[in-house]
Amino acid sequence: xxxxxxxxxxxxxxxxxxxxxxxxxxxxxGAMERSAIALQDGDIVVVAQKIVSKAEGRxxxxxxxxxxxxxxxxxxxxxxxxxLVEAVLSESRAVIRAVPNVLIVEHKLGHIMxxxxxxxxxxxADGADGETILLLPEDxxxxxxxxxxxxxxxxxxxxxxxxxxSFGRPWRIGTTGIAIxxxxxxxxxxxxxxxxxxxxxxxxxxxxxxxxxxxxACLAMGEGAEAIxxxxxxxxxxxxxxxxxxxxxxxxERDLFR
Amino acid sequence: xxxxxxxxxxxxxxxxxxxxxxxxxxxxxGAMERSAIALQDGDIVVVAQKIVSKAEGRxxxxxxxxxxxxxxxxxxxxxxxxxLVEAVLSESRAVIRAVPNVLIVEHKLGHIMxxxxxxxxxxxADGADGETILLLPEDxxxxxxxxxxxxxxxxxxxxxxxxxxSFGRPWRIGTTGIAIxxxxxxxxxxxxxxxxxxxxxxxxxxxxxxxxxxxxACLAMGEGAEAIxxxxxxxxxxxxxxxxxxxxxxxxERDLFR
Numbered sequence: 268x269x270x271x272x273x274x275x276x277x278x279x280x281x282x283x284x285x286x287x288x289x290x291x292x293x294x295x296x297g298a299m300e301r302s303a304i305a306l307q308d309g310d311i312v313v314v315a316q317k318i319v320s321k322a323e324g325r326x327x328x329x330x331x332x333x334x335x336x337x338x339x340x341x342x343x344x345x346x347x348x349x350x351l352v353e354a355v356l357s358e359s360r361a362v363i364r365a366v367p368n369v370l371i372v373e374h375k376l377g378h379i380m381x382x383x384x385x386x387x388x389x390x391x392a393d394g395a396d397g398e399t400i401l402l403l404p405e406d407x408x409x410x411x412x413x414x415x416x417x418x419x420x421x422x423x424x425x426x427x428x429x430x431x432x433s434f435g436r437p438w439r440i441g442t443t444g445i446a447i448x449x450x451x452x453x454x455x456x457x458x459x460x461x462x463x464x465x466x467x468x469x470x471x472x473x474x475x476x477x478x479x480x481x482x483x484a485c486l487a488m489g490e491g492a493e494a495i496x497x498x499x500x501x502x503x504x505x506x507x508x509x510x511x512x513x514x515x516x517x518x519x520e521r522d523l524f525r
Numbered sequence: 526x527x528x529x530x531x532x533x534x535x536x537x538x539x540x541x542x543x544x545x546x547x548x549x550x551x552x553x554x555g556a557m558e559r560s561a562i563a564l565q566d567g568d569i570v571v572v573a574q575k576i577v578s579k580a581e582g583r584x585x586x587x588x589x590x591x592x593x594x595x596x597x598x599x600x601x602x603x604x605x606x607x608x609l610v611e612a613v614l615s616e617s618r619a620v621i622r623a624v625p626n627v628l629i630v631e632h633k634l635g636h637i638m639x640x641x642x643x644x645x646x647x648x649x650a651d652g653a654d655g656e657t658i659l660l661l662p663e664d665x666x667x668x669x670x671x672x673x674x675x676x677x678x679x680x681x682x683x684x685x686x687x688x689x690x691s692f693g694r695p696w697r698i699g700t701t702g703i704a705i706x707x708x709x710x711x712x713x714x715x716x717x718x719x720x721x722x723x724x725x726x727x728x729x730x731x732x733x734x735x736x737x738x739x740x741x742a743c744l745a746m747g748e749g750a751e752a753i754x755x756x757x758x759x760x761x762x763x764x765x766x767x768x769x770x771x772x773x774x775x776x777x778e779r780d781l782f783r
Contacts, residue, residue, distance in 0.1 A: 274745050276532040276760075364781045371781070379696045433732075437695055437782035438637040440773050441713040441733030443740065445697075455699040474691075475699030476744070482701065483741030486734070486761065487532050502534075503744065515698050523622045523629070524695035524782050 407448025427452030444485030665706025685710030702743030
């Protein structure tokens with residue numbers, strides 16, 4: 268997983284506002300060209316979920332959600348807009364925790380996250396539609412694969428794409444980046460059975476590779492008005508292959524924190 | 526938190542084996558000099574917990590732990606060596622989950638982690654002592670502060686030190702780096718109240734800054750025989766201040782996953 272040289276995280280400046288009429292790949296390629304960034308063997312392009320969702324037309328009007336009785340009940344518990352709760356439930360498989368101001372669910376994609384990853388920051392209002400929300404991409408692995416197929420320079424196999432989102436965490440304050448979609452790069456690197464420095468077989472050695480890449484890139488991206496939604500992580504050593512973000516999800520039967 | 530230039534993660538090669546007679550600061554400074562790395566304003570030096578613990582003499586012989594009846598009971602549940610379980614309990618405040626092969630505790634420092642962070646990989650055996658284990662540093666924030674005070678070049682205020690460890694996570698497979706000690710850098714950056722791109726006040730915007738720095742650095746460090754225990758993260762924008770790693774720990778009363 269490691270090499271010997273430094274790792275670089277390049278922030279991609281100069282992307283225009285992304286909307287449902289944007290070709291995200293063309294926009295990223297154009298911004299790279301303007302920044303004189305040419306993808307190299309081993310580069311991992313990390314793309315914030317927000318612009319993927321926007322390009323895929325995942326913006327919704329809050330008014331389009333008609334709360335079910337269950338959503339109304341839950342909205343009372345968590346002290347949130349019942350339409351938003353209806354939207355969260357429609358994107359989820361299960362409610363994991365619901366207390367005032369906190370609604371943690373298992374998203375249909377399998378990620379355990381607050382509000383099913385539905386975003387209200389940095390979503391421009393659509394005039395008469397009233398408040399808008401942004402859903403996760405329908406299939407972030409497919410989104411990542413499509414970007415990888417088109418961004419990968421001819422003859423360069425080892426290009427990765429990670430779709431990142433910011434997740435809160437149990438026990439710890441503050442969000443970090445998480446990989447909700449991957450292409451080319453592994454979600455998890457399994458090092459079990461390898462020997463450590465002293466020849467002892469290593470114990471817990473599955474590494475959350477794509478999540479760590481997302482965390483590093485999100486650190487570079489920022490979250491506020493200065494947000495940069497694409498970063499290129501260069502200099503990591505990894506094996507290209509066919510992977511899904513769900514490879515990094517624990518089997519519910521073996522999870523102790525549901 | 527973000528700037529405009531790239532972020533670099535420099536891997537510090539050439540550190541000797543660290544033991545209780547090592548002056549870790551001298552060793553790190555020497556390796557930096559040999560690698561022609563001079564610390565710059567904004568640099569964050571990330572140091573793996575293992576070498577901090579070794580330099581602070583936190584290696585213990587497993588035989589020195591005499592299991593209590595409670596440790597023996599728990600060892601049966603989790604299917605681990607009762608001496609190891611005694612060591613884990615002696616480093617912990619509370620058992621969070623105990624099932625076969627998994628023992629998750631609240632460490633005395635407040636971190637919720639497997640086996641109280643006790644390490645058996647990359648710990649050289651001490652001859653007749655039999656198996657050895659490595660405890661976390663007694664006070665990782667103090668360890669970080671000591672390193673920062675001595676590594677910081679004269680007149681450069683914004684140098685940070687993070688002591689990192691690899692943590693498993695609920696719901697997700699694979700470890701990522703976590704900050705168990707900080708000096709100079711904030712554990713959490715609070716962006717609540719700032720405006721997003723569209724002038725809307727941001728919602729969840731506490732960022733796990735030091736944990737993300739640790740995750741990025743651990744990606745560069747590796748875990749196996751090729752491990753590099755020090756990395757320098759360069760190019761992030763942050764405010765220097767007095768912080769503790771415990772600033773990043775959620776109040777137990779407000780935690781939903783204990």
